[in-house]
Amino acid sequence: MSQRPIQLPLPGFDTARARWQDAYNQQMPGEKTRRNRSGIEIRPLYTPQDWRGERYLEQLGFPGEVPMTRGIYPSMHRGRTWSQRQLIGLGTPQDYNARLERILAAGGSALSLIPCNSVYRGYDADEVDAVLLGTCGAVVNTVEDMQACFEGVDIGSISTAMNDPLPFTLLALLLAVAKQRGVPWCKVTGTSNQSDYISHFVANHMFFRIALPGSRRILVDHIDFAARNLPGWNPLSVVGQHMQQAGATPAEAMGLTLSTAVQYAEDCIARGMEPDVFLPRFTFFFDISMSFFEEIAKMRAGRRIWCRLTRERFGARDPRAWRFKFHGQTSGVDLTRQQPLNNIARVTTQAMAGIFAGLQSLHTDSYDEVLSVPTEDAARIAVSTQNILREEAHLTDVIDPLGGSYYVERLTDDMEEAIIAVMQRIEEAGGMYHAAESGLVQSMIGTSALAFQEQVESGEQTIVGVNAYRVEENSDAHAPLARPRAEAMQAQLDALARYKRGRSMGEVRAALDRLARSVADEGDNVFEKVVDAAIAGATHGEIVAKLREEMGFGEPLVQV
Amino acid sequence: MSQALSRTERIAALMNGDPAALARAISDVERQRPAARSTLEAIQPHLGRARVIGVTGVPGAGKSTLISRYVTELRRAGRRVGVVAVDPSSPISGGAVLGDRIRMAEHATDPGVFVRSLASRGHAGGLSPTATHVVDLMDAAGWDRIIVETVGAGQGEVDIADAADVRIVVSAPGLGDDVQALKAGILEIADVLVVNKADLAGADQTAAQLASMLALRAEHARDVSICKTTATTGQGVAELAVIVETRLAAGDSRRGCAAQRARRMVATAAGNLLTRELRELEAPWLQEICERLQRGQSDLESAARAVLRSAKLVDE
Amino acid sequence: MISRRAEPVRVLVTKLGLDGHDRGSRVVAAFLRDAGMEVIYTSPWQDVTAVVQLALQEDVDVVGVSSLATDHLLVPKLTEALAQAGLGHIRVVVGGIVPDEDESMLKRSGVSHVFHPGSTREEIVAEVDALARAARRERDGD
Known part of the structure; x- marks a missing residue:
């Protein structure tokens, strides 16, 4: 981009290069400029003119050392590979528990809980159309439900990724279960996977529940609560995935995510928290698209920027605060309904990019995700893909194996520049909170989504089976649908009604009142009162409804 | 039906x-x-039973959320509420995305609220003559409070002055120079100035700024109410509703003069029609006038007068 | 591409139920706008009653429902409610991730067309335009 070609002391280099360029031009007359999804020009060849490693220590360094471009730990995947974290959840808490048992028996070490869409939207099962219940995740509304989910599982020894948007009712219910079982909270480990309310507001409204100002307050309360009570819990996962899935380019997704992290860090500092206390608990979550090298460069550049930001802007001294820990998920929007088995190849490619990019945790999509909610067979193939890449293909033997490639290093530099340009634009708009509130971010994402779709429509971007290499398909060959059994769901609804009748309404009402009062009192911690309400027996839907009443309903700003 | x-x-x-x-x-x-x-x-x-409230403002001020909350207040008071939301049409395709429905979700199943989105269809984002007819239709159908919302840019805000009994102009802190931009037109038409997002730092400052701008205006300055709201939580919206109702009760209406309004509308419509016809007309006399102008033998004003003298553009 | 029309087609693009992934519906709304249509666009999570009231007040010709999860299971309730409200002329289309067995169920319930991932802009615009004209003819009876 703006970098000048490096002058090389190699005798004969320039002549040889000119010779190759001529030969190339002869074979490729009138070639059109190629660009990656982020708009960066991709040239046919990279040489020491593009990257020579002169500033190796400054730009790359060693794994686990500043600026962490090559990885955040000294041994990276050679020491400990990534966590295989498959998102699961379907049907009733009992269905979830049964699936969990099979996963644990197969050696899984990290769990995730995907609740039903009704939970995401902040409702109890009895508040929505029953036909939608449990079709995309587990229905979890009460302490009893959470008990059933983790029946027979030691919640003090396993890490759980909670897909739990604020006000973090699922974590509150988990803490209530821990209390009942006598498991100390300091032993509860995992991540609040959907705590990034700004990403929900701009790009994935599924999770957005409470109006922006209220969301802003609750997130900081939550981070503060975790810092004081939950040493093993990561309260924040800053999510680039939603924005990229919604259409942001990889550079935009990374830039917007880093800007979001900056916003949250500043909000914590404004609350009087110490960067060295909260930054080590920040984690990230990214989409891995089909743009193989671009994704690798995106993560490497992100790691470098974050390390510099935490040190220079926030003055963090603790090396744990500099580490850009991220979970990667293969991109669902890149999968096709046409010739669905092709998706296995796509997921494999995306997973490889994620592994080469040095991720800490990986979710591989099931090939049938684009047809319906994933079947168990397809989910198993997705897990096997990870095992094959790790243990048969030995992708983990060398740390940052693409480091030092002229192309990858130059692309990392170019992506860094593009990412920083996005961050500057957000900074000029008054930071991520304001840029989201004003609709700037939404219109950036919308423009990029449309531009990509136009490339597909014009055939400039090939999608196998969609705009090229089409075949006649027998659509009956698709796997049968997995839908929760209606009787099981009715039993779940009955159990909810029984639960509601069986609790002490006096205690529940008092706890919800205290929750409402905590909103009015700026010195109080709202999340602490959410946990208290869960312990007192309030349901997920009741807690969200109370906060909506006090803080406003979360209507996203949707822009076309 | x-x-x-x-x-x-x-x-x-x-x-x-x-x-x-x-x-x-x-x-x-x-x-x-x-x-x-x-x-x-x-x-x-x-006609004439309904009262019309015009709402416009700075983009990003939270206008739609505010209207949604305001509708809630009016419903609480037992009013049947009509909303006319005008969005610009694309000048290229003529199509439009009419998105103001987005913020009205809480009234989506209330039969006491009737929302109709209109595309400006070439009327520069402002009120087309159609919009005033739509207001009349709602009036006749028994909707007793009608809110007309226009996008906060261009000519539209000034048109609202013709169509509404009370005009609300919405602003918010932190929108930078946009508050300054209020000076350039829409401040003049405001009966009520709302500073939304009052929970943000700088809300008082914005309100003070607006008050001092008003003070600079010699006449009407005392007539304008300033009101702070937080639409996301509904704070201040009840007060806003009271202010509007008080003004309506006091007979506050610049819409009242139907004759003047009709005059303005006819002038605009005739002008538009004339423009369209002249652009397409193939006539020797028109060609001659244009050629004289091109050669510098006449100025623009004389040419236009010559056109009006010669034009018999409509048959019936 | 369809040229500018004197009476733009009016289309409601919406999402029923609980899911909030709206990339598809946003892109489709932009396509339809660029083809000269007036698109009423809603936030996700509408319920059937709301969509019917909206379709009635906005006098649309076509209702497009985007579904990525299982929210299309609500669409038969929508077609039924539209008919009951005297809006049987309005054509309903569904776009998104719809399993085959659900597609036949939707067609039986009166859905005019189901668009799958990979449907092109041309296909979508042409189909919606044709359906809208048919809807208007049916309603106006002339």
Whole structure:
């Protein structure tokens, strides 16, 4: 981009290069400029003119050392590979528990809980159309439900990724279960996977529940609560995935995510928290698209920027605060309904990019995700893909194996520049909170989504089976649908009604009142009162409804 | 409503408050169907019961959320509320995305709220003559508070002055130079200035800034109310509703002068028509006038006068 | 591409139920706008009653429902409610991730067309335009 070609002391280099360029031009007359999804020009060849490693220590360094471009730990995947974290959840808490048992028996070490869409939207099962219940995740509304989910599982020894948007009712219910079982909270480990309310507001409204100002307050309360009570819990996962899935380019997704992290860090500092206390608990979550090298460069550049930001802007001294820990998920929007088995190849490619990019945790999509909610067979193939890449293909033997490639290093530099340009634009708009509130971010994402779709429509971007290499398909060959059994769901609804009748309404009402009062009192911690309400027996839907009443309903700003 | 209804029956259904009849009458007006003319004529004697509140403002001020909350207040007071939301059409395709529905979700199933989105269809983001007809149709159908919302840019805000009894202009802190931009036109038409997002730092400053801008205006300055709201939580919206109702009760209405309004509308419509006709007309006399102008033998003003003298553009 | 029309087609693009992934519906709304249509766009999570009221007040010709999860299971309730409200002329289309067995169920319930991932802009615009004209003819009876 703006970098000048490096002058090389190699005798004969320039002549040889000119010779190759001529030969190339002869074979490729009138070639059109190629660009990656982020708009960066991709040239046919990279040489020491593009990257020579002169500033190796400054730009790359060693794994686990500043600026962490090559990885955040000294041994990276050679020491400990990534966590295989498959998102699961379907049907009733009992269905979830049964699936969990099979996963644990197969050696899984990290769990995730995907609740039903009704939970995401902040409702109890009895508040929505029953036909939608449990079709995309587990229905979890009460302490009893959470008990059933983790029946027979030691919640003090396993890490759980909670897909739990604020006000973090699922974590509150988990803490209530821990209390009942006598498991100390300091032993509860995992991540609040959907705590990034700004990403929900701009790009994935599924999770957005409470109006922006209220969301802003609750997130900081939550981070503060975790810092004081939950040493093993990561309260924040800053999510680039939603924005990229919604259409942001990889550079935009990374830039917007880093800007979001900056916003949250500043909000914590404004609350009087110490960067060295909260930054080590920040984690990230990214989409891995089909743009193989671009994704690798995106993560490497992100790691470098974050390390510099935490040190220079926030003055963090603790090396744990500099580490850009991220979970990667293969991109669902890149999968096709046409010739669905092709998706296995796509997921494999995306997973490889994620592994080469040095991720800490990986979710591989099931090939049938684009047809319906994933079947168990397809989910198993997705897990096997990870095992094959790790243990048969030995992708983990060398740390940052693409480091030092002229192309990858130059692309990392170019992506860094593009990412920083996005961050500057957000900074000029008054930071991520304001840029989201004003609709700037939404219109950036919308423009990029449309531009990509136009490339597909014009055939400039090939999608196998969609705009090229089409075949006649027998659509009956698709796997049968997995839908929760209606009787099981009715039993779940009955159990909810029984639960509601069986609790002490006096205690529940008092706890919800205290929750409402905590909103009015700026010195109080709202999340602490959410946990208290869960312990007192309030349901997920009741807690969200109370906060909506006090803080406003979360209507996203949707822009076309 | 069945298709078999006669024109008279449809008008009766409209006046009885049948929402389907209203929706269809609005479409007829928008599509300039012959039926529209007779409907508009028939309702003339029944107009004037509704009160019209114009809302415009700076983009990003939270106007739509505020309106949604304001509608809640009006519903609480037992009003039937009509909302006319005008969004710009694309100048290229003529299409439009009418998105203001987005913020009205909480009234989506309330039969006491009727929302109709209009594309500006070439009227520079402002109120088309259609919009005033739509207001009349809602009025005749028994909607007693009608909110007309226009996008906060361009000519539209000034047009609101003609169509509304009370005009609300929405602003918010932290929008930078946009508050300054208020000076350039829409401040003049405001009866009520709302500083939304009052929970943000700088809200008082914005309010003070607006007050001092008002003070600079010699006349009317005392007439304008300033009001702070937080639309996301609803804070201050009840007060806003009281202010508007008080003004309405005091007979605050610049819409009242129907004759003036009609005059302005006719002038605009005739002008538009003339422009369109002249652009397409193939006539020797027009060519001659244009050539004289090109050669510098006449100035623009004389050329225009010559056109008006020669033009007999409409047959009937 | 369809040229500018004197009476733009009016289309409601919406999402029923609980899911909030709206990339598809946003892109489709932009396509339809660029083809000269007036698109009423809603936030996700509408319920059937709301969509019917909206379709009635806005006098649309076509209702497009985007579904990525299982929210299309609510669409038969929508077609039924539209008919009951005297809006049987309005054509309903569904776009998104719809399993085959659900597609036949939707067609039986009166859905005019189901668009799958990979449907092109041309296909979508042409189909919606044709359906809208048919809807208007049916309603106006002329």
